[in-house]
Amino acid sequence: GAVVSQHPSRVICKSGTSVKIECRSLDFQATTMFWYRQFPKQSLMLMATSNEGSKATYEQGVEKDKFLINHASLTLSTLTVTSAHPEDSSFYICSAREHNRDQFGYTFGSGTRLTVV
Amino acid sequence: DQQVKQNSPSLSVQEGRISILNCDYTNSMFDYFLWYKKYPAEGPTFLISISSIKDKNEDGRFTVFLNKSAKHLSLHIVPSQPGDSAVYFCAASEGRGNKLVFGAGTILRVKS
Numbered sequence: 416g417a418v419v420s421q422h423p424s425r426v427i428c429k430s431g432t433s434v435k436i437e438c439r440s441l442d443f444q445a446t447t448m449f450w451y452r453q454f455p456k457q458s459l460m461l462m463a464t465s466n467e468g469s470k471a472t473y474e475q476g477v478e479k480d481k482f483l484i485n486h487a488s489l490t491l492s493t494l495t496v497t498s499a500h501p502e503d504s505s506f507y508i509c510s511a512r513e514h515n516r517d518q519f520g521y522t523f524g525s526g527t528r529l530t531v532v
Numbered sequence: 533d534q535q536v537k538q539n540s541p542s543l544s545v546q547e548g549r550i551s552i553l554n555c556d557y558t559n560s561m562f563d564y565f566l567w568y569k570k571y572p573a574e575g576p577t578f579l580i581s582i583s584s585i586k587d588k589n590e591d592g593r594f595t596v597f598l599n600k601s602a603k604h605l606s607l608h609i610v611p612s613q614p615g616d617s618a619v620y621f622c623a624a625s626e627g628r629g630n631k632l633v634f635g636a637g638t639i640l641r642v643k644s
Contacts, residue, residue: 421575449631458636459576459621508575512629521566521632523575 417443419511421524428499428531436494436527438509444489445511453506465492499531535559536624538635547644551609555622555635558603562624566632567596567607570619580607612642
């Protein structure tokens with residue numbers, strides 16, 4: 416089955432630093448990947464849609480200069496949280512969309528727990 | 533404005549009985565619906581989906597029912613097992629393959 420690998424699974428960083436999260440589709444090509452964040456006991460909120468070779472599409476209220484998304488290849492998308500602050504602490508999850516399946520699959524990564532201290 | 537709503541934060545069911553998780557949506561453009569299971573600190577795992585051209589889809593112990601007129605869908609798990617205990621998210625999209633909108637989730641606890 417389709418596998419999406421997300422790294423790191425957990426990261427602690429100091430306020431003001433930047434953190435990069437990687438999302439890789441291991442056995443399929445993903446022209447589109449999605450980035451979500453989840454606060455404790457809340458739903459997954461879509462942050463942005465990442466398209467290979469083009470600029471990401473950000474949801475309303477998400478700062479594109481703060482959450483940099485790069486989708487340089489068909490198997491890799493990265494999310495960089497720039498100048499992180501404690502309020503950016505959250506659970507970040509990526510998902511990749513397969514094109515060559517009859518039933519569209521959105522495969523999710525295992526998530527990244529970001530703690531900004 | 534929550535387009536996908538799961539009004540029950542939690543549900544507790546006895547092992548072997550049926551679990552029914554409910555989901556309502558407001559966007560009439562949604563035509564593809566999915567259910568995911570999620571454990572803490574992990575990504576969601578796909579369970580089952582349904583297209584708006586159907587009203588029922590079954591896969592093993594899992595059945596999803598869609599009532600388009602009521603803008604309501606439900607996930608039935610029969611028989612429920614302790615391993616089913618997790619958070620269940622309902623999600624919807626306008627068109628297959630487009631971005632998903634998630635509900636707030638329902639915590640299911642299956643007691644043995």
